[in-house]
Amino acid sequence: xxxxxxxxxxxxxxxxxxxxxxxxxxxxxxxxxxxxxxxxxxxxxxxxxxxxxxxxxxxxxxxxxxxxxxxxxxxxxxxxxxxxxxxxxxxxxxxxxxxxxxxxxxxxxxxxxxxxxxxxxxxxxxxxxxxxxxxxxxxxxxxxxxxxxxxxxxxxxxxxxxxxxxxxxxxxxxxxxxxxxxxxxxxxxxxxxxxxxxxxxxxxxxxxxxxxxxxxxxxxxxxxxxxxxxxxxxxxxxxxxxxxxxxxxxxxxxxxxxxxxxxxxxxxxxxxxxxxxxxxxxxxxxxxxxxxxxxxxxxxxxxxxxxxxxxxxxxxxxxx
Amino acid sequence: xxxxxxxxxxxxxxxxxxxxxxxxxxxxxxxxxxxxxxxxxxxxxxxxxxxxxxxxxxxxxxxxxxxxxxxxxxxxxxxxxxxxxxxxxxxxxxxxxxxxxxxxxxxxxxxxxxxxxxxxxxxxxxxxxxxxxxxxxxxxxxxxxxxxxxxxxxxxxxxxxxxxxxxxxxxxxxxxxxxxxxxxxxxxxxxxxxxxxxxxxxxxxxxxxxxxxxxxxxxxxxxxxxxxxxxxxxxxxxxxxxxxxxxxxxxxxxxxxxxxxxxxxxxxxxxxxxxxxxxxxxxxxxxxxxxxxxxxxxxxxxxxxxxxxxxxxxxxxxxx
Numbered sequence: 001x002x003x004x005x006x007x008x009x010x011x012x013x014x015x016x017x018x019x020x021x022x023x024x025x026x027x028x029x030x031x032x033x034x035x036x037x038x039x040x041x042x043x044x045x046x047x048x049x050x051x052x053x054x055x056x057x058x059x060x061x062x063x064x065x066x067x068x069x070x071x072x073x074x075x076x077x078x079x080x081x082x083x084x085x086x087x088x089x090x091x092x093x094x095x096x097x098x099x100x101x102x103x104x105x106x107x108x109x110x111x112x113x114x115x116x117x118x119x120x121x122x123x124x125x126x127x128x129x130x131x132x133x134x135x136x137x138x139x140x141x142x143x144x145x146x147x148x149x150x151x152x153x154x155x156x157x158x159x160x161x162x163x164x165x166x167x168x169x170x171x172x173x174x175x176x177x178x179x180x181x182x183x184x185x186x187x188x189x190x191x192x193x194x195x196x197x198x199x200x201x202x203x204x205x206x207x208x209x210x211x212x213x214x215x216x217x218x219x220x221x222x223x224x225x226x227x228x229x230x231x232x233x234x235x236x237x238x239x240x241x242x243x244x245x246x247x248x249x250x251x252x253x254x255x256x257x258x259x260x261x262x263x264x265x266x267x268x269x270x271x272x273x274x275x276x277x278x279x280x281x282x283x284x285x286x287x288x289x290x291x292x293x294x295x296x297x298x299x300x301x302x303x304x305x306x307x308x309x310x311x312x313x314x315x316x317x318x319x320x
Numbered sequence: 321x322x323x324x325x326x327x328x329x330x331x332x333x334x335x336x337x338x339x340x341x342x343x344x345x346x347x348x349x350x351x352x353x354x355x356x357x358x359x360x361x362x363x364x365x366x367x368x369x370x371x372x373x374x375x376x377x378x379x380x381x382x383x384x385x386x387x388x389x390x391x392x393x394x395x396x397x398x399x400x401x402x403x404x405x406x407x408x409x410x411x412x413x414x415x416x417x418x419x420x421x422x423x424x425x426x427x428x429x430x431x432x433x434x435x436x437x438x439x440x441x442x443x444x445x446x447x448x449x450x451x452x453x454x455x456x457x458x459x460x461x462x463x464x465x466x467x468x469x470x471x472x473x474x475x476x477x478x479x480x481x482x483x484x485x486x487x488x489x490x491x492x493x494x495x496x497x498x499x500x501x502x503x504x505x506x507x508x509x510x511x512x513x514x515x516x517x518x519x520x521x522x523x524x525x526x527x528x529x530x531x532x533x534x535x536x537x538x539x540x541x542x543x544x545x546x547x548x549x550x551x552x553x554x555x556x557x558x559x560x561x562x563x564x565x566x567x568x569x570x571x572x573x574x575x576x577x578x579x580x581x582x583x584x585x586x587x588x589x590x591x592x593x594x595x596x597x598x599x600x601x602x603x604x605x606x607x608x609x610x611x612x613x614x615x616x617x618x619x620x621x622x623x624x625x626x627x628x629x630x631x632x633x634x635x636x637x638x639x640x
Binding site: 003006008009010012013024025026027028029030031032040042047104105106107108109110111112200201202 | 323326328329330332333344345346347348349350351352360362367424425426427428429430431432520521522
């Protein structure tokens with residue numbers, strides 16, 4: 001559940017008054033999400049989202065995230081837009097936590113991924129990358145190639161409990177990626193967590209992206225690779241090339257790939273798989289057995305990693 | 321968290337279509353509540369509440385609850401009103417569970433109870449009791465005087481772990497209440513769970529009651545006693561007679577007490593305290609130590625019980 005901080009009716013009413021959105025009529029904690037506390041609030045002007053930032057988010061990063069959402073909204077990217085209070089500030093303090101109110105985004109994330117969703121996502125991701133090109137702030141990727149070694153070291157002793165031999169395989173993969181990771185690929189603002197539950201649709205049209213709290217300055221193709229891994233593999237681990245082709249071909253209609261990006265895509269996709277494999281492994285090893293929220297299976301991403309290791313060129317993704 | 325059943329976007333869209341409230345724009349699980357899965361849904365016509373009934377609710381009771389809410393709404397009691405689909409049915413099936421959609425009730429439950437809230441609650445409870453007088457269906461109270469013995473027997477072996485001597489004290493109280501429980505008091509439809517989180521306010525006016533899933537046919541004064549216990553004791557266990565006087569005096573402006581009700585109120589209040597003491601004790605004893613949701617302290621209700629044992633007449637509640 002995603003309500004870690006309880007807010008009282010009186011303090012929230014007072015907080016909302018500063019935003020010129022009418023009186024507070026109702027607020028309810030949202031069960032989804034794990035990083036922050038989110039409430040859906042109703043005011044005389046309709047629904048809004050209230051977010052209280054919990055300790056897993058670095059407070060120093062909040063101006064980056066809020067400024068980015070503001071910047072993208074101005075450039076017609078549909079994403080939650082932070083409201084500004086009378087004094088022009090988006091970020092306030094509520095119940096002792098940093099807090100912000102956002103526009104409400106209509107749409108639902110797709111529980112069953114169809115090819116059309118991947119086509120729409122490709123276009124939306126391309127538009128996001130283009131819109132963010134000149135955003136002046138740069139936030140380092142906290143879970144980029146330079147961070148994987150330390151993460152691996154924290155859980156390597158338990159890797160073989162998940163699958164015999166996994167520790168050595170991950171160690172070798174890490175050596176390879178660190179040696180070969182490209183430095184010449186186009187970079188910019190990436191979402192870095194565009195999993196299905198962060199992408200909303202209405203009638204099979206993408207209606208917006210949410211949850212930009214991993215957004216950072218990194219390789220564009222890495223963002224695409226994260227999406228390919230999250231959207232184009234079936235539950236049984238099979239790669240669905242139809243979905244991947246639609247994702248990539250619709251992306252390149254908005255922002256075309258360089259030759260280097262196409263060549264590097266299988267390598268980047270291995271990195272994107274390793275990143276989620278490692279965070280899942282870390283959570284797997286560090287979550288108490290009795291915990292209510294079960295950690296996600298790291299081996300799902302091991303299968304994805306193996307697929308990318310097995311191919312030679314980006315042609316396997318349906319790219320020409 | 322209160323989402324036990326996950327609903328897919330496509331099946332919910334189809335479900336909503338039958339209710340003539342426009343297309344589904346969004347749905348989010350609500351973190352509050354423990355009995356059922358609740359979602360706040362937004363359609364083209366605004367917000368609604370979707371409830372999926374989980375196994376803790378007896379399916380045979382659902383027509384009673386839905387018919388009651390319908391009946392009360394028609395009599396101007398503000399409570400969630402079940403919508404009816406094209407075929408005239410309020411109850412449907414969604415994700416394999418019984419499900420219903422309700423009107424959205426504006427308002428917030430008070431985190432800090434003021435005397436004015438108790439005055440408003442007294443009036444609202446009186447209006448509820450009067451409005452329900454001729455409701456033709458009768459549901460037995462599943463947690464009434466006849467059920468406490470069995471509940472106690474399930475946890476008496478652990479009662480002394482909570483407080484030395486508690487088992488004997490509860491046993492004696494149960495003997496006394498079973499011997500003296502009155503049979504001549506006015507009865508009707510009672511809410512039976514009107515705790516602060518089930519009563520909404522806007523600008524210190526009661527804007528409605530929710531969560532009628534303990535509603536039943538029982539002694540009116542028992543409903544008042546539950547409210548007195550839940551609203552008129554301070555966090556330190558002190559009884560706030562100002563709050564109680566306002567609760568009772570505003571209630572009797574709508575539905576006056578008989579002489580027998582006034583005389584019996586201290587006894588009824590002991591029963592209402594024991595009922596919540598026993599269910600909390602049961603949950604305390606049966607909740608694993610590692611559980612995320614901590615059970616409520618049974619001894620809070622032991623203090624309340626002792627207060628009612630210590631007084632002689634309802635004059636102690638501010639009643640004249």
